[in-house]
Amino acid sequence: MTTVIETQVQYDNTYMMSTTEGYMTQEDDWDRDLLLDPAWEKQQRKSAEIVDGNLKMTLGMIWTIILRFAIQDISVEETSAKEGLLLWCQRKTAPYRNVNVQNFHISWKDGLALCALIHRHRPDLIDYSKLRKDDPIGNLNTAFEVAEKYLDIPKMLDAEDIVNTPKPDEKAIMTYVSCFYHAFAGAEQCKMCKLGSVCVND
Known part of the structure:
Protein backbone atom coordinates (compact mmCIF):
# COMPACT_ATOMS: atom_id res chain seq x y z
CA MET A 1 0.00 0.00 0.00
CA THR A 2 2.84 2.34 0.85
CA THR A 3 4.52 1.63 -2.50
CA VAL A 4 1.39 2.63 -4.45
CA ILE A 5 1.08 5.95 -2.64
CA GLU A 6 4.79 6.78 -3.14
CA THR A 7 4.49 5.98 -6.86
CA GLN A 8 1.45 8.27 -7.19
CA VAL A 9 3.27 11.09 -5.42
CA GLN A 10 6.30 10.65 -7.63
CA TYR A 11 4.12 10.69 -10.77
CA ASP A 12 2.28 13.83 -9.65
CA ASN A 13 5.55 15.63 -8.91
CA THR A 14 7.00 14.66 -12.26
CA TYR A 15 3.88 15.91 -14.10
CA MET A 16 3.88 19.18 -12.22
CA MET A 17 7.57 19.72 -12.88
CA SER A 18 7.24 18.99 -16.60
CA THR A 19 4.21 21.29 -16.83
CA THR A 20 6.02 24.05 -14.99
CA GLU A 21 9.13 23.64 -17.11
CA GLY A 22 7.05 23.93 -20.27
CA TYR A 23 5.39 27.09 -19.00
CA MET A 24 8.65 28.66 -17.93
CA THR A 25 10.24 27.82 -21.29
CA GLN A 26 7.39 29.61 -23.06
CA GLU A 27 7.74 32.62 -20.79
CA ASP A 28 11.50 32.73 -21.41
CA ASP A 29 10.78 33.11 -25.14
CA TRP A 30 9.11 36.48 -24.53
CA ASP A 31 11.05 39.59 -25.47
CA ARG A 32 11.32 41.12 -22.03
CA ASP A 33 13.26 44.13 -23.30
CA LEU A 34 10.45 44.92 -25.73
CA LEU A 35 7.77 44.61 -23.08
CA LEU A 36 9.68 46.97 -20.78
CA ASP A 37 10.62 49.46 -23.52
CA PRO A 38 8.92 52.84 -22.81
CA ALA A 39 8.66 53.53 -26.55
CA TRP A 40 6.80 50.25 -27.06
CA GLU A 41 4.44 51.03 -24.20
CA LYS A 42 3.83 54.51 -25.61
CA GLN A 43 3.02 53.03 -29.02
CA GLN A 44 0.55 50.63 -27.43
CA ARG A 45 -1.19 53.53 -25.68
CA LYS A 46 -1.40 55.40 -28.99
CA SER A 47 -2.93 52.37 -30.67
CA ALA A 48 -5.51 52.09 -27.90
CA GLU A 49 -6.38 55.79 -28.22
CA ILE A 50 -6.88 55.43 -31.99
CA VAL A 51 -9.20 52.47 -31.40
CA ASP A 52 -11.08 54.53 -28.81
CA GLY A 53 -11.65 57.31 -31.37
CA ASN A 54 -9.07 59.90 -30.35
CA LEU A 55 -9.29 62.34 -33.28
CA LYS A 56 -5.87 63.90 -32.71
CA MET A 57 -4.15 60.51 -32.65
CA THR A 58 -6.07 59.33 -35.72
CA LEU A 59 -5.13 62.42 -37.72
CA GLY A 60 -1.54 62.02 -36.62
CA MET A 61 -1.50 58.45 -37.88
CA ILE A 62 -3.00 59.52 -41.22
CA TRP A 63 -0.38 62.25 -41.62
CA THR A 64 2.40 59.75 -40.87
CA ILE A 65 1.10 57.48 -43.63
CA ILE A 66 0.83 60.39 -46.09
CA LEU A 67 4.32 61.60 -45.23
CA ARG A 68 5.75 58.13 -45.73
CA PHE A 69 4.08 57.23 -49.01
CA ALA A 70 3.37 60.58 -50.74
CA ILE A 71 6.01 63.07 -49.62
CA GLN A 72 9.06 61.37 -48.12
CA ASP A 73 10.21 59.88 -51.44
CA ILE A 74 10.12 63.21 -53.31
CA SER A 75 13.63 64.23 -54.32
CA VAL A 76 14.74 67.32 -56.24
CA GLU A 77 18.46 68.00 -56.61
CA GLU A 78 19.68 66.55 -53.31
CA THR A 79 16.71 67.93 -51.39
CA SER A 80 13.96 65.62 -50.28
CA ALA A 81 10.48 65.48 -48.81
Missing part, protein backbone atom coordinates in the same frame (compact mmCIF):
# COMPACT_ATOMS: atom_id res chain seq x y z
CA LYS A 82 9.15 68.93 -47.84
CA GLU A 83 12.17 70.90 -49.07
CA GLY A 84 12.26 69.00 -52.35
CA LEU A 85 8.57 69.58 -52.99
CA LEU A 86 8.91 73.28 -52.17
CA LEU A 87 11.86 73.65 -54.55
CA TRP A 88 9.91 71.93 -57.31
CA CYS A 89 6.96 74.29 -56.81
CA GLN A 90 9.20 77.36 -56.81
CA ARG A 91 10.85 76.39 -60.06
CA LYS A 92 7.62 75.53 -61.83
CA THR A 93 5.83 78.73 -60.80
CA ALA A 94 8.77 81.17 -61.05
CA PRO A 95 7.76 82.67 -64.44
CA TYR A 96 4.22 83.53 -63.34
CA ARG A 97 3.12 86.97 -62.22
CA ASN A 98 1.81 87.41 -58.67
CA VAL A 99 3.16 84.02 -57.63
CA ASN A 100 5.87 83.74 -54.99
CA VAL A 101 5.93 80.31 -53.35
CA GLN A 102 7.86 80.47 -50.06
CA ASN A 103 5.93 77.98 -47.92
CA PHE A 104 2.97 75.62 -47.83
CA HIS A 105 0.41 77.91 -46.23
CA ILE A 106 0.12 81.65 -47.04
CA SER A 107 1.74 81.33 -50.47
CA TRP A 108 -1.25 79.30 -51.67
CA LYS A 109 -4.11 81.39 -50.27
CA ASP A 110 -4.99 83.28 -53.47
CA GLY A 111 -5.06 80.13 -55.63
CA LEU A 112 -2.66 81.53 -58.24
CA ALA A 113 0.16 79.14 -57.33
CA LEU A 114 -2.06 76.11 -57.89
CA CYS A 115 -3.33 77.50 -61.18
CA ALA A 116 0.25 78.25 -62.23
CA LEU A 117 1.29 74.64 -61.50
CA ILE A 118 -1.52 73.36 -63.68
CA HIS A 119 -0.90 75.89 -66.48
CA ARG A 120 2.83 75.15 -66.52
CA HIS A 121 2.16 71.52 -67.39
CA ARG A 122 -1.27 71.72 -69.04
CA PRO A 123 -1.75 75.22 -70.51
CA ASP A 124 -4.79 73.94 -72.37
CA LEU A 125 -6.72 73.55 -69.11
CA ILE A 126 -6.45 77.07 -67.64
CA ASP A 127 -6.25 80.54 -69.18
CA TYR A 128 -3.87 82.06 -66.66
CA SER A 129 -4.12 85.55 -68.18
CA LYS A 130 -7.75 85.80 -67.08
CA LEU A 131 -7.08 85.02 -63.41
CA ARG A 132 -7.23 87.86 -60.85
CA LYS A 133 -5.33 88.03 -57.58
CA ASP A 134 -8.35 89.66 -55.91
CA ASP A 135 -10.50 86.58 -56.61
CA PRO A 136 -8.87 83.91 -54.45
CA ILE A 137 -11.98 81.75 -54.04
CA GLY A 138 -12.56 81.74 -57.79
CA ASN A 139 -8.92 80.85 -58.45
CA LEU A 140 -8.90 78.04 -55.89
CA ASN A 141 -12.16 76.54 -57.13
CA THR A 142 -10.89 76.70 -60.70
CA ALA A 143 -7.76 74.77 -59.69
CA PHE A 144 -9.75 72.24 -57.65
CA GLU A 145 -12.30 71.60 -60.41
CA VAL A 146 -9.73 71.31 -63.20
CA ALA A 147 -7.49 69.04 -61.12
CA GLU A 148 -10.37 66.75 -60.24
CA LYS A 149 -11.84 66.60 -63.75
CA TYR A 150 -8.71 66.34 -65.87
CA LEU A 151 -5.88 65.23 -63.59
CA ASP A 152 -7.70 62.73 -61.36
CA ILE A 153 -6.65 64.68 -58.27
CA PRO A 154 -9.51 64.60 -55.72
CA LYS A 155 -10.70 67.81 -54.12
CA MET A 156 -9.21 67.64 -50.63
CA LEU A 157 -9.49 71.29 -49.64
CA ASP A 158 -12.20 73.92 -49.34
CA ALA A 159 -11.60 77.30 -50.97
CA GLU A 160 -13.45 79.33 -48.33
CA ASP A 161 -11.61 77.62 -45.48
CA ILE A 162 -8.27 78.46 -47.05
CA VAL A 163 -9.17 82.09 -47.74
CA ASN A 164 -10.79 82.73 -44.36
CA THR A 165 -7.96 81.15 -42.35
CA PRO A 166 -5.05 83.48 -41.47
CA LYS A 167 -2.60 80.62 -41.95
CA PRO A 168 -3.95 77.58 -43.83
CA ASP A 169 -3.01 74.13 -42.58
CA GLU A 170 0.49 73.39 -43.86
CA LYS A 171 0.08 69.62 -43.85
CA ALA A 172 -3.16 69.78 -45.82
CA ILE A 173 -1.69 72.09 -48.45
CA MET A 174 1.48 70.01 -48.72
CA THR A 175 -0.51 66.80 -49.13
CA TYR A 176 -2.64 68.32 -51.90
CA VAL A 177 0.34 69.85 -53.73
CA SER A 178 2.22 66.54 -53.57
CA CYS A 179 -0.54 65.08 -55.77
CA PHE A 180 0.43 67.55 -58.50
CA TYR A 181 4.07 66.59 -58.15
CA HIS A 182 3.30 62.91 -58.61
CA ALA A 183 0.94 63.63 -61.51
CA PHE A 184 3.27 65.94 -63.42
CA ALA A 185 6.73 64.68 -62.41
CA GLY A 186 5.63 61.15 -63.25
CA ALA A 187 4.44 62.29 -66.68
CA GLU A 188 7.74 64.09 -67.30
CA GLN A 189 9.70 60.96 -66.39
CA CYS A 190 7.60 58.93 -68.81
CA LYS A 191 8.35 61.44 -71.58
CA MET A 192 12.08 61.24 -70.83
CA CYS A 193 11.93 57.44 -70.95
CA LYS A 194 10.12 57.54 -74.31
CA LEU A 195 12.64 60.02 -75.73
CA GLY A 196 15.49 57.85 -74.51
CA SER A 197 13.92 54.82 -76.11
CA VAL A 198 13.51 56.65 -79.42
CA CYS A 199 17.16 57.79 -79.35
CA VAL A 200 18.37 54.26 -78.66
CA ASN A 201 16.25 52.82 -81.46
CA ASP A 202 17.47 55.44 -83.91
Whole structure:
Protein backbone atom coordinates (compact mmCIF):
# COMPACT_ATOMS: atom_id res chain seq x y z
CA MET A 1 0.00 0.00 0.00
CA THR A 2 2.84 2.34 0.85
CA THR A 3 4.52 1.63 -2.50
CA VAL A 4 1.39 2.63 -4.45
CA ILE A 5 1.08 5.95 -2.64
CA GLU A 6 4.79 6.78 -3.14
CA THR A 7 4.49 5.98 -6.86
CA GLN A 8 1.45 8.27 -7.19
CA VAL A 9 3.27 11.09 -5.42
CA GLN A 10 6.30 10.65 -7.63
CA TYR A 11 4.12 10.69 -10.77
CA ASP A 12 2.28 13.83 -9.65
CA ASN A 13 5.55 15.63 -8.91
CA THR A 14 7.00 14.66 -12.26
CA TYR A 15 3.88 15.91 -14.10
CA MET A 16 3.88 19.18 -12.22
CA MET A 17 7.57 19.72 -12.88
CA SER A 18 7.24 18.99 -16.60
CA THR A 19 4.21 21.29 -16.83
CA THR A 20 6.02 24.05 -14.99
CA GLU A 21 9.13 23.64 -17.11
CA GLY A 22 7.05 23.93 -20.27
CA TYR A 23 5.39 27.09 -19.00
CA MET A 24 8.65 28.66 -17.93
CA THR A 25 10.24 27.82 -21.29
CA GLN A 26 7.39 29.61 -23.06
CA GLU A 27 7.74 32.62 -20.79
CA ASP A 28 11.50 32.73 -21.41
CA ASP A 29 10.78 33.11 -25.14
CA TRP A 30 9.11 36.48 -24.53
CA ASP A 31 11.05 39.59 -25.47
CA ARG A 32 11.32 41.12 -22.03
CA ASP A 33 13.26 44.13 -23.30
CA LEU A 34 10.45 44.92 -25.73
CA LEU A 35 7.77 44.61 -23.08
CA LEU A 36 9.68 46.97 -20.78
CA ASP A 37 10.62 49.46 -23.52
CA PRO A 38 8.92 52.84 -22.81
CA ALA A 39 8.66 53.53 -26.55
CA TRP A 40 6.80 50.25 -27.06
CA GLU A 41 4.44 51.03 -24.20
CA LYS A 42 3.83 54.51 -25.61
CA GLN A 43 3.02 53.03 -29.02
CA GLN A 44 0.55 50.63 -27.43
CA ARG A 45 -1.19 53.53 -25.68
CA LYS A 46 -1.40 55.40 -28.99
CA SER A 47 -2.93 52.37 -30.67
CA ALA A 48 -5.51 52.09 -27.90
CA GLU A 49 -6.38 55.79 -28.22
CA ILE A 50 -6.88 55.43 -31.99
CA VAL A 51 -9.20 52.47 -31.40
CA ASP A 52 -11.08 54.53 -28.81
CA GLY A 53 -11.65 57.31 -31.37
CA ASN A 54 -9.07 59.90 -30.35
CA LEU A 55 -9.29 62.34 -33.28
CA LYS A 56 -5.87 63.90 -32.71
CA MET A 57 -4.15 60.51 -32.65
CA THR A 58 -6.07 59.33 -35.72
CA LEU A 59 -5.13 62.42 -37.72
CA GLY A 60 -1.54 62.02 -36.62
CA MET A 61 -1.50 58.45 -37.88
CA ILE A 62 -3.00 59.52 -41.22
CA TRP A 63 -0.38 62.25 -41.62
CA THR A 64 2.40 59.75 -40.87
CA ILE A 65 1.10 57.48 -43.63
CA ILE A 66 0.83 60.39 -46.09
CA LEU A 67 4.32 61.60 -45.23
CA ARG A 68 5.75 58.13 -45.73
CA PHE A 69 4.08 57.23 -49.01
CA ALA A 70 3.37 60.58 -50.74
CA ILE A 71 6.01 63.07 -49.62
CA GLN A 72 9.06 61.37 -48.12
CA ASP A 73 10.21 59.88 -51.44
CA ILE A 74 10.12 63.21 -53.31
CA SER A 75 13.63 64.23 -54.32
CA VAL A 76 14.74 67.32 -56.24
CA GLU A 77 18.46 68.00 -56.61
CA GLU A 78 19.68 66.55 -53.31
CA THR A 79 16.71 67.93 -51.39
CA SER A 80 13.96 65.62 -50.28
CA ALA A 81 10.48 65.48 -48.81
CA LYS A 82 9.15 68.93 -47.84
CA GLU A 83 12.17 70.90 -49.07
CA GLY A 84 12.26 69.00 -52.35
CA LEU A 85 8.57 69.58 -52.99
CA LEU A 86 8.91 73.28 -52.17
CA LEU A 87 11.86 73.65 -54.55
CA TRP A 88 9.91 71.93 -57.31
CA CYS A 89 6.96 74.29 -56.81
CA GLN A 90 9.20 77.36 -56.81
CA ARG A 91 10.85 76.39 -60.06
CA LYS A 92 7.62 75.53 -61.83
CA THR A 93 5.83 78.73 -60.80
CA ALA A 94 8.77 81.17 -61.05
CA PRO A 95 7.76 82.67 -64.44
CA TYR A 96 4.22 83.53 -63.34
CA ARG A 97 3.12 86.97 -62.22
CA ASN A 98 1.81 87.41 -58.67
CA VAL A 99 3.16 84.02 -57.63
CA ASN A 100 5.87 83.74 -54.99
CA VAL A 101 5.93 80.31 -53.35
CA GLN A 102 7.86 80.47 -50.06
CA ASN A 103 5.93 77.98 -47.92
CA PHE A 104 2.97 75.62 -47.83
CA HIS A 105 0.41 77.91 -46.23
CA ILE A 106 0.12 81.65 -47.04
CA SER A 107 1.74 81.33 -50.47
CA TRP A 108 -1.25 79.30 -51.67
CA LYS A 109 -4.11 81.39 -50.27
CA ASP A 110 -4.99 83.28 -53.47
CA GLY A 111 -5.06 80.13 -55.63
CA LEU A 112 -2.66 81.53 -58.24
CA ALA A 113 0.16 79.14 -57.33
CA LEU A 114 -2.06 76.11 -57.89
CA CYS A 115 -3.33 77.50 -61.18
CA ALA A 116 0.25 78.25 -62.23
CA LEU A 117 1.29 74.64 -61.50
CA ILE A 118 -1.52 73.36 -63.68
CA HIS A 119 -0.90 75.89 -66.48
CA ARG A 120 2.83 75.15 -66.52
CA HIS A 121 2.16 71.52 -67.39
CA ARG A 122 -1.27 71.72 -69.04
CA PRO A 123 -1.75 75.22 -70.51
CA ASP A 124 -4.79 73.94 -72.37
CA LEU A 125 -6.72 73.55 -69.11
CA ILE A 126 -6.45 77.07 -67.64
CA ASP A 127 -6.25 80.54 -69.18
CA TYR A 128 -3.87 82.06 -66.66
CA SER A 129 -4.12 85.55 -68.18
CA LYS A 130 -7.75 85.80 -67.08
CA LEU A 131 -7.08 85.02 -63.41
CA ARG A 132 -7.23 87.86 -60.85
CA LYS A 133 -5.33 88.03 -57.58
CA ASP A 134 -8.35 89.66 -55.91
CA ASP A 135 -10.50 86.58 -56.61
CA PRO A 136 -8.87 83.91 -54.45
CA ILE A 137 -11.98 81.75 -54.04
CA GLY A 138 -12.56 81.74 -57.79
CA ASN A 139 -8.92 80.85 -58.45
CA LEU A 140 -8.90 78.04 -55.89
CA ASN A 141 -12.16 76.54 -57.13
CA THR A 142 -10.89 76.70 -60.70
CA ALA A 143 -7.76 74.77 -59.69
CA PHE A 144 -9.75 72.24 -57.65
CA GLU A 145 -12.30 71.60 -60.41
CA VAL A 146 -9.73 71.31 -63.20
CA ALA A 147 -7.49 69.04 -61.12
CA GLU A 148 -10.37 66.75 -60.24
CA LYS A 149 -11.84 66.60 -63.75
CA TYR A 150 -8.71 66.34 -65.87
CA LEU A 151 -5.88 65.23 -63.59
CA ASP A 152 -7.70 62.73 -61.36
CA ILE A 153 -6.65 64.68 -58.27
CA PRO A 154 -9.51 64.60 -55.72
CA LYS A 155 -10.70 67.81 -54.12
CA MET A 156 -9.21 67.64 -50.63
CA LEU A 157 -9.49 71.29 -49.64
CA ASP A 158 -12.20 73.92 -49.34
CA ALA A 159 -11.60 77.30 -50.97
CA GLU A 160 -13.45 79.33 -48.33
CA ASP A 161 -11.61 77.62 -45.48
CA ILE A 162 -8.27 78.46 -47.05
CA VAL A 163 -9.17 82.09 -47.74
CA ASN A 164 -10.79 82.73 -44.36
CA THR A 165 -7.96 81.15 -42.35
CA PRO A 166 -5.05 83.48 -41.47
CA LYS A 167 -2.60 80.62 -41.95
CA PRO A 168 -3.95 77.58 -43.83
CA ASP A 169 -3.01 74.13 -42.58
CA GLU A 170 0.49 73.39 -43.86
CA LYS A 171 0.08 69.62 -43.85
CA ALA A 172 -3.16 69.78 -45.82
CA ILE A 173 -1.69 72.09 -48.45
CA MET A 174 1.48 70.01 -48.72
CA THR A 175 -0.51 66.80 -49.13
CA TYR A 176 -2.64 68.32 -51.90
CA VAL A 177 0.34 69.85 -53.73
CA SER A 178 2.22 66.54 -53.57
CA CYS A 179 -0.54 65.08 -55.77
CA PHE A 180 0.43 67.55 -58.50
CA TYR A 181 4.07 66.59 -58.15
CA HIS A 182 3.30 62.91 -58.61
CA ALA A 183 0.94 63.63 -61.51
CA PHE A 184 3.27 65.94 -63.42
CA ALA A 185 6.73 64.68 -62.41
CA GLY A 186 5.63 61.15 -63.25
CA ALA A 187 4.44 62.29 -66.68
CA GLU A 188 7.74 64.09 -67.30
CA GLN A 189 9.70 60.96 -66.39
CA CYS A 190 7.60 58.93 -68.81
CA LYS A 191 8.35 61.44 -71.58
CA MET A 192 12.08 61.24 -70.83
CA CYS A 193 11.93 57.44 -70.95
CA LYS A 194 10.12 57.54 -74.31
CA LEU A 195 12.64 60.02 -75.73
CA GLY A 196 15.49 57.85 -74.51
CA SER A 197 13.92 54.82 -76.11
CA VAL A 198 13.51 56.65 -79.42
CA CYS A 199 17.16 57.79 -79.35
CA VAL A 200 18.37 54.26 -78.66
CA ASN A 201 16.25 52.82 -81.46
CA ASP A 202 17.47 55.44 -83.91
